[in-house]
Amino acid sequence: MTAAVTYECIKVCQQSGARLGKLHTPHGTFDTPMFMPVGTLATVKTMSPEELKEMGAGVILSNTYHLWLRPGEDIVEEAGGLHQFMNWDQGILTDSGGFQVFSLSDLREITEEGVHFRNHLNGEKLFLTPEKSIHIQNALGSDIMMAFDECPPYPAEREYLIDSLERTSRWAERCLAANKHPDRQALFGIVQGGVYEDLRKRSAEALTSLDFPGYAVGGLSVGEPKDLMYEALEYTTPLLPTNKPRYLMGVGSPDALVEGAIRGIDMFDCVLPTRIARNGTCMTSAGRLVIRNAKYARDFRPIDEQCDCHVCKTYSRAYIRHLVKANETFGFRLTTYHNLYFLIKLMERVRDAIREDRLIDFKDEFFEQYGFNQPNAKNF
Amino acid sequence: MTAAVTYECIKVCQQSGARLGKLHTPHGTFDTPMFMPVGTLATVKTMSPEELKEMGAGVILSNTYHLWLRPGEDIVEEAGGLHQFMNWDQGILTDSGGFQVFSLSDLREITEEGVHFRNHLNGEKLFLTPEKSIHIQNALGSDIMMAFDECPPYPAEREYLIDSLERTSRWAERCLAANKHPDRQALFGIVQGGVYEDLRKRSAEALTSLDFPGYAVGGLSVGEPKDLMYEALEYTTPLLPTNKPRYLMGVGSPDALVEGAIRGIDMFDCVLPTRIARNGTCMTSAGRLVIRNAKYARDFRPIDEQCDCHVCKTYSRAYIRHLVKANETFGFRLTTYHNLYFLIKLMERVRDAIREDRLIDFKDEFFEQYGFNQPNAKNF
Numbered sequence A, B: 001m002t003a004a005v006t007y008e009c010i011k012v013c014q015q016s017g018a019r020l021g022k023l024h025t026p027h028g029t030f031d032t033p034m035f036m037p038v039g040t041l042a043t044v045k046t047m048s049p050e051e052l053k054e055m056g057a058g059v060i061l062s063n064t065y066h067l068w069l070r071p072g073e074d075i076v077e078e079a080g081g082l083h084q085f086m087n088w089d090q091g092i093l094t095d096s097g098g099f100q101v102f103s104l105s106d107l108r109e110i111t112e113e114g115v116h117f118r119n120h121l122n123g124e125k126l127f128l129t130p131e132k133s134i135h136i137q138n139a140l141g142s143d144i145m146m147a148f149d150e151c152p153p154y155p156a157e158r159e160y161l162i163d164s165l166e167r168t169s170r171w172a173e174r175c176l177a178a179n180k181h182p183d184r185q186a187l188f189g190i191v192q193g194g195v196y197e198d199l200r201k202r203s204a205e206a207l208t209s210l211d212f213p214g215y216a217v218g219g220l221s222v223g224e225p226k227d228l229m230y231e232a233l234e235y236t237t238p239l240l241p242t243n244k245p246r247y248l249m250g251v252g253s254p255d256a257l258v259e260g261a262i263r264g265i266d267m268f269d270c271v272l273p274t275r276i277a278r279n280g281t282c283m284t285s286a287g288r289l290v291i292r293n294a295k296y297a298r299d300f301r302p303i304d305e306q307c308d309c310h311v312c313k314t315y316s317r318a319y320i321r322h323l324v325k326a327n328e329t330f331g332f333r334l335t336t337y338h339n340l341y342f343l344i345k346l347m348e349r350v351r352d353a354i355r356e357d358r359l360i361d362f363k364d365e366f367f368e369q370y371g372f373n374q375p376n377a378k379n380f
């Protein structure tokens, strides 16, 4: 049987080793490396599906844990699945709920069977298992499902990580067995192991032996220094099969997207662009722009003079600042749209650079213009 | 000199006396009777200009008082005026600020010169005069400006109303004199007088003698019973010239729009459809629908099965309920879009009925289906 989702490598950048590829899904084929906007509760906050398409979004991510609680996976299933429920006919990836269980709940107990924890909304006792996670994701009908894993914090004890990743591997096998729709929903395994090379190797070996249609690198971007994250990627991605897509979870700052691509990552997701947008912070080709700043009160230029998105072609910093300061929804629509467009366009430029075997050069140019090369460069 | 805004009566409904007409403005010609969405702070809350156009909005209303405080009329003027600032190339009507001064500030002192009051945001002392209101509206560059008036509450003493409407008439004359751009910004006078026929007559005579390009009926929809409002319209609109547009301020419930049109009103505005939308309440052809209600959790029908708006063609009650309950912006975008579309479409049907000399029949059918004819019918 052909997997529901397959990866096709088009070329490898001779300068950087980054991969240009295509991800084939039941809801379309998408160019990689790519950035996936996050639509936690079956909506990318403030955006419409039409706007997401207009800006070039391909696959979006939605959260199993949140949809399980609200509105409930049974309602989404009755609606015909998440695609139909939210009117999104392109790709959808759902996470496993593991990350939220470990990050939102401070009362939890991990057993071999699964995790006991409390609903972050009302304190109710809940129990999530690999089978339950897959059951929910099957009901949601996402194109790409993630295996239920434990995502340990940083720093974590080596001994703890070993226990954790071995349990995660056993859970991965149970997830594979639980998938009722492998023909239309691809399950990705998640490599853990923190920032220990031998543990990453141990995790990768266990998971690749199970032959998932795709692999994620998990447990990064959880508070460790970026250098350590890049180093971990350097020894982890070579452990993954070249004919499968590689997904770096939770990464979305412009520098990390470029660095991740250079280290062989094909897929990224992060709430960063949408979350900071709702605070009025924009990503621009010249770095971070805080639109509330008084200096933009009479600035009639676009957010980013080099951006050709609908927002930058139409609205001024002065207008957007006014809306954001007055807490007007439309202001957050505009900053969200621009930020997502910025990252989607960045990935397009990354793909162009790979095609031209010059991703390292591109990185240097982009970082220089963005301001990443300055001492104490502000990120987000 | 031709006025910036002119009214052309196309026909009068033989059954109801309602007028079908066209309002010619510097930013386009619009069919009347019409409903104008409110965009208080240079944005119709949650909506984009593209969405407003798509739903058929023609003229929108913006608030002088609010824009004076934020971002300041000087910034809007520097941007090239309100149309350019907010990317709206169709009609804009600005109110005078009078209503907000009298409704938002509880510390105020009325003098012949103007009104001393406090900024509702920070308590700062402010002074608004007829000249200042027109100065701000000239800076905003709206197509239709409103004269600075006092809008007394209901009930109000007859003696107080007399003083007030005479001052309002003197202010109206000062507003006319202050308008720097009568060639491109039309100033409408506002008839006051509460629910006293002789006072309405006195106010209308004073104002019509000044020959404004349009007239509003003010001081209604301020808490009086609807019957009294309709009665006041019945004796007020015949006092107004037939060759000028008539605007009923602050009215937007479906029944009052139809009743107002029957009584010769051409223009309406109200925050009602957008405000209730942000609470999850929808207007439908079968009456009010509170989308948070548990019974819609698995209801996959559109908000209004008879509505052909983009929202009703695309999204289910179950999805919108989920979004609204989770406080997701997109949910409020959807309810706002539908509610505005509902009223814009209602006015289209009112115009069709006038054309066919059957507005009373239409009213009966519409009220019956909406549920207005039931005892204790719920409005908003």
Ligand SMILES: [Zn+2]
Pocket: A303, A304, A307, A308, A309, A310, A311, A312, A313, A338, A341
């Ligand atoms: Zn932009």
Ligand SMILES: [Zn+2]
Pocket: B303, B304, B307, B308, B309, B310, B311, B312, B313, B338, B341
């Ligand atoms: Zn509708």
